[in-house]
Amino acid sequence: MRATRRLTVAAVAAxxxxxxxACLASPDQGDxxxxxxxxxxxxxxxxxSLPLTGDFAEPGKGVQRGYEAWAxxxxxxxxxxxxxxxxxxxxxxxSADRVASDYERLINQDGVDLIFGPFSTRLVVPxxxxxxxxxxxxxxxxxxxxxxxxxxFDNLFYAAPAIADDHYNHLADHILALPEDERPxxxxxxxxxxxxxxxxxxxxxxxxxxxxxEVVVDEVYPPNTTDFSGIAAKIADSGADLxxxxxQYQDGVNLVVALQQxxxxxEMAAISGAPTNAEFPAAIGDKTEGIxxxxxxxxxxxxxxxxxxxxxxSEEHDAEPAEDEANAWTTGQVVAAAVEAVxxxxxxxxxxxxxxxxxxxxxxxxxxGPLSWDAQxxxxxxxxIQQYVDGxxxxxxxxxxxxxDLVHPKPEW
Amino acid sequence: xxxxxxxxxxxxxxxLGGLYALLAAGLTLYFGVMRVVMIAHSAFLILAAYLAWYxxxxxxxxxxxxxxxxxxxxxxxxxxxxxxxxxxxxxxSLTTMSVLLxxxxxxxxxxxxxxxxxxxxxRVQLEYSGASIEVAGVSIAVVKLIAFALAAVSLxxxxxILRKTSFGRALRATTQHPEAARLIGIDTDRVAxxxxxxxxxxxxxxxxxxxxxxxxYPSLHWHWIGPLMAIIVVGGLGSIxxxxxxxxxxxxxxxxxxxxxxxxxxxxxxxxxxxxxxxxRPQGFFGxxxxxxx
Numbered sequence: 286m287r288a289t290r291r292l293t294v295a296a297v298a299a300x301x302x303x304x305x306x307a308c309l310a311s312p313d314q315g316d317x318x319x320x321x322x323x324x325x326x327x328x329x330x331x332x333x334s335l336p337l338t339g340d341f342a343e344p345g346k347g348v349q350r351g352y353e354a355w356a357x358x359x360x361x362x363x364x365x366x367x368x369x370x371x372x373x374x375x376x377x378x379x380s381a382d383r384v385a386s387d388y389e390r391l392i393n394q395d396g397v398d399l400i401f402g403p404f405s406t407r408l409v410v411p412x413x414x415x416x417x418x419x420x421x422x423x424x425x426x427x428x429x430x431x432x433x434x435x436x437x438f439d440n441l442f443y444a445a446p447a448i449a450d451d452h453y454n455h456l457a458d459h460i461l462a463l464p465e466d467e468r469p470x471x472x473x474x475x476x477x478x479x480x481x482x483x484x485x486x487x488x489x490x491x492x493x494x495x496x497x498x499e500v501v502v503d504e505v506y507p508p509n510t511t512d513f514s515g516i517a518a519k520i521a522d523s524g525a526d527l528x529x530x531x532x533q534y535q536d537g538v539n540l541v542v543a544l545q546q547x548x549x550x551x552e553m554a555a556i557s558g559a560p561t562n563a564e565f566p567a568a569i570g571d572k573t574e575g576i577x578x579x580x581x582x583x584x585x586x587x588x589x590x591x592x593x594x595x596x597x598x599s600e601e602h603d604a605e606p607a608e609d610e611a612n613a614w615t616t617g618q619v620v621a622a623a624v625e626a627v628x629x630x631x632x633x634x635x636x637x638x639x640x641x642x643x644x645x646x647x648x649x650x651x652x653x654g655p656l657s658w659d660a661q662x663x664x665x666x667x668x669x670i671q672q673y674v675d676g677x678x679x680x681x682x683x684x685x686x687x688x689x690d691l692v693h694p695k696p697e698w
Numbered sequence: 699x700x701x702x703x704x705x706x707x708x709x710x711x712x713x714l715g716g717l718y719a720l721l722a723a724g725l726t727l728y729f730g731v732m733r734v735v736m737i738a739h740s741a742f743l744i745l746a747a748y749l750a751w752y753x754x755x756x757x758x759x760x761x762x763x764x765x766x767x768x769x770x771x772x773x774x775x776x777x778x779x780x781x782x783x784x785x786x787x788x789x790x791s792l793t794t795m796s797v798l799l800x801x802x803x804x805x806x807x808x809x810x811x812x813x814x815x816x817x818x819x820x821r822v823q824l825e826y827s828g829a830s831i832e833v834a835g836v837s838i839a840v841v842k843l844i845a846f847a848l849a850a851v852s853l854x855x856x857x858x859i860l861r862k863t864s865f866g867r868a869l870r871a872t873t874q875h876p877e878a879a880r881l882i883g884i885d886t887d888r889v890a891x892x893x894x895x896x897x898x899x900x901x902x903x904x905x906x907x908x909x910x911x912x913x914x915y916p917s918l919h920w921h922w923i924g925p926l927m928a929i930i931v932v933g934g935l936g937s938i939x940x941x942x943x944x945x946x947x948x949x950x951x952x953x954x955x956x957x958x959x960x961x962x963x964x965x966x967x968x969x970x971x972x973x974x975x976x977x978x979r980p981q982g983f984f985g986x987x988x989x990x991x992x
Contacts, residue, residue, distance in 0.1 A: 339917055342817030478962065506961035509921050511912055514710045514842070515956035515964070521837070522703040535819045535913040542911075545828030546839035547706070568821040568913065572828055698828070 328371035329364075329630045331356075331620075332391030333401045336408065339379030340508055343534045343562065344609045345404045348426055349374060351598075351606065351613025352401060358597045359617070365624055373397060377408065384408045388415040398631050399624075401616050404609070405533075406430040406449075406481040413441050420634040422641050424619045426612035430480030434661040440641050444615040445581040446653050446666035449484025452579035455682040456555060456670045457492035459691065460527075467693065469493075469526035469552055473502035475516050475540060476531030485557035485579065486531030493527075501525050510536060517543035527551060532558035538568045545572060545698055552694035553577065560678065561608050561671070573673040575695025580671050582611035582653050583680055585688065590618065591652040615651045622649045705836050707953045713842040715949025717907055720849035721922070722929040722941040723856060724900035730873045730936030731893035734784055734796040739901055740919035740926060741804035742772065746905025747914045748811055751820050754909075761822050761909055762844070768902040776898030779803075780891040804919060811916035819915045827910075845907035852903045853942060856896070860938070869893050873936065928968040932975045934982025943984050944971075 336345035356370045377383040391397050402425025403412050409428025416423035424442045429449040476486040501523040504516050528551040537559025560578035584595045584605040598606040623643045629636040648657040656664050670682035674689045681691040728736040746768050753764035787795045830837040860866035871879040872886045933940030956964035
């Protein structure tokens, strides 16, 4: 008897609650999401999922620092649309399954107004799919592989100067313009089995192979590889003139050390990923000299908002920002430009579509220069090429922004 | 494959096999002594690597010196872990429950490493990190040689302890027949605890060797436990010489197969060997069942 009574009470309570919430939610759904957002004093809530642990923890934390620095800077300067900005950052543990459910939760349960993208191509694609399903604008700091732009997303924008395949364009042009006797004749390629790492490395490989330079080693390794001595043995055995590596971070470091252990001395070493990490010289020691790397960002770039960024970031962190931080900040700038121009920042499909449409038709001034996008979200610029010269990572290409001349052949490591 | 590349890969395989041998020896020791599947072995390995790295960061001294601290520390921790955690499991379900228990320990260690030192990837940077000795056209990295020497010395010491000391005899007796060992007056509980400590001490040595040549991060241990488990099954559970031989063989095989097959497929050699062993000779190829002989 008592149990039945209790059940009845519970059922009535539940029904009442459901009816009430339905009544509250039904009017003007479109332009107001109820109590959680929309008011002039409420913060604009931005949801992000990042790989703070696992394989991509290192760059993931860089992106986190960039997002947080951007939010703090915006809030100090009066916020966005006169509202404060609040970040909700969750950890996806570098897992593609987690990242999709994270964005589902951010959009459905946490009711965020805007979302920013995660790190790395492998996480960007599933995250962008969720954003597409809910009609959200999706600006991302780190999904540069060609396949990101071949999935039919029309809500995606990559907040960096160029996609992976174009990163080395300046270097490819430079190598092909070298006199015959200085030009490398053979290439050894090693890349992580990752669309972004492979995109950068293969962009250079294919550009050079098309002009008759011979590819003598072409290795792919899984992301969990820790022992690189076998790959290093193959590369050392080939004695290739040019080394091209597509790396993330620890793999690049381990491979370089393994190559040094086997006494391999290339004339030119182009390594994407690892060398632009601030920890790289500390991990390799004084043997970085001459290593080339493409970069979408340098603190020395003369764009107006970049000086503001470097000043704001350095003040908080006692260190200059790196590429991951910069791309995160760029993401913030791109979304902010759209929000300011359109005048809305909420989860409604109308507002999100207006933001998307605006970005398709306009150019945004960012810390990596002016950015505009094609219909699939590919940015329409090119990457700078940096080289370790006298222990400092320095811009060497293209000629109009270089800080030093490219050193070729590279000093022994 | 050129002759030089073959020779180089063979040497690399032997060096790697040596390290695997030491790590697998500890793992098979737990099983031999206690029928415990110690998933956390490689987590302790990474913990030791972190301690070596931290020691080097703080003191500026060679990370090898951290062995003076970590080996006794791990021995004590291992003894305590056996006496206060593993021995509380009911004997009837000990092997299966030990998987769960040590899995939890592994996750705890990984979490604590991330909490204390963050997920940032760490590397010990030494004067001799990139140095190598050239012998007949084959480059032998100094750090790999040191790791191999550490493994050889530790395995030798382990062998002497088990063969020549009365504790070793008691340990082997406990491994072979616990009831009989108790009947002749061996305190098998204490011996099992000391055996566990000995196994964990090998993880301290292996972790320090690892820190010399690898970039470390908290979740790295998952990459090690799979091959190590495969090695001890192939070698015969509980047999230390079996584990050492299987480690050497599979290490060399992985290194040589890497040349024609590439890195992705070369990694599968451990698991193929595991499947073959289970199909053809489930008790393992080198040791007898449960280390009847040492």
